[in-house]
Amino acid sequence: MTRFPPEPNGYLHIGHAKAMFIDFGLAKERNGHCYLRFDDTNPEAEKKEYIDHIQEIVKWMGWEPYKVTYTSDYFQDLYEHAVELIRKGLAYVDHQTAEQIKEYREKKMDSPWRDRPIEESLKLFEDMRRGLIAEGAATLRMKQDMQNDNKNMSDLIAYRIKFTPHPHAGDKWCIYPSYDYAHCMVDSLENITHSLCTLEFDIRRPSYYWLLVALGLYQPYVWEYSRLNISHTMMSKRKD
Template identity: 90%
Template sequence: MKKKKEKPTKVEEEKTVAAPPSEEELNPYSIFPQPEENFKVHTEIFFSDGNIWRAHNKKSILKEHLKVTGGKVMTRFPPEPNGYLHIGHAKAMFIDFGLAKERNGHCYLRFDDTNPEAEKKEYIDHIQEIVTWMGWEPYKVTYTSDYFQDLYELAICLIQKGLAYVDHQAPEEIKEYREKKMNNPWRDRPIEESLRLFEDMRRGLIAEGNATLRMKQDMQNDNKNMADLIAYRIKFTPHPHAGDKWFIYPSYDYAHCLVDSLENITHSLCTLEFDVRRPSYYWLLVALGQYQPHVWEYSRLNISNNVMSKRKLNRLVTNKWVDGWEWDDP
């Protein structure tokens, strides 16, 4: 006798209910700490001699910072004036100016002008025009070069602390020593000798390429951005904003964190490729006993089959691989 076929059981389809959006999705800026909470992060920095420098006076430094800012959020949009802005900068503006607006704070437009050979007044004017066109109003327009004297004096302090030295290695030697994690021959030169040579650099008495000032960080660190980064180099090039006063110019790695601190920035926001530079950022601020902003990195905005780099776009135009700058460029 044949067995009767059983009717298939009717399966009720499960109805999935979408989870309500998170607070971060509703407001991306909710992840950021308030300015008075900045002391909670980055409390220890490891130095190359094995010691840990704890920012024991961090709360008192923060107290002074809050007195200056009134507890307001302070951000900055810091383009280098070495080319025209692209669509990636629109995202950066939204994040930098947007956080300040959302928290009823202020955002600086700061020109990160430490490389006089690549920067022009033409680009400075363009950037200011585009920021206004995008609908943002800077709290103040500043330049890293406004702080050249402060940065120079802080470099003297760093040498006096035994945490910077004048080096004579060529670029290929610096690269080799970093790859081999070796200390270079001038790393332990006497403090007084480095002070004298740094003064010679400032006065233009040493030729370009013959000396740099380097931070005494950690040449054995797996993070190459802690391998005694260059703080100052010699350039006999007039500066588009500072004129011809200086023969030495600070590097980005030296100047950026210090100007963030000097301007009492509460949230230093930058793209993810700078994530590996965060240890160096805080190393220098702790070494000099400076106020420490909260650092946060976000992803770059990229467009397929397009170049998103001022430096590379500039090369395409100046080498005439393309016709020029057009209004509809990305």
């Protein structure tokens, strides 16, 4: 079981063609299945136009998804697991700004709110869910390892507040999970056997498994492959 997990925040590029070949191709070669999963955790950047485009291109490339799913299909599960994480003392509501979080990570310093009482974080997280806290005034962070040299273990953000309607989930939620929180968990919930990604995600592997171990969830096998590179060709939304 594999998955092709594009974020519907733009049009596909040639790098996605390689990802499709590996995600769908490996599953086909081994008589398995591949999900088309829309990684739709950021409602500010995502549009139905991109969702429709991606499905059209996957079909045009000759691939047949096992199922079409959305990370937002699992928002309730993700929320309940976040509450469980708080109850275990492994997540906390934080009030640092993005600039402060960056500074504290560089200095390997704990947030002033890292050790707040569990009941306090539970109440504040519920206030976040109900829309009672202003956008940007609080986040839910995973209590990982601020002393780790890998910054992807520096208490990553699990949830942030966004008062933005979602193109698939509508206006039910005003808190949205981060990629680092949602990706591994949805892989687990969909019983993915091989979570395939490009090499720049290698440093996220410790965080991927940290969360699944913390919640006692099934752990897929993560396998990284090289990025596609072609001279004089746009290969990514982020890198040229």
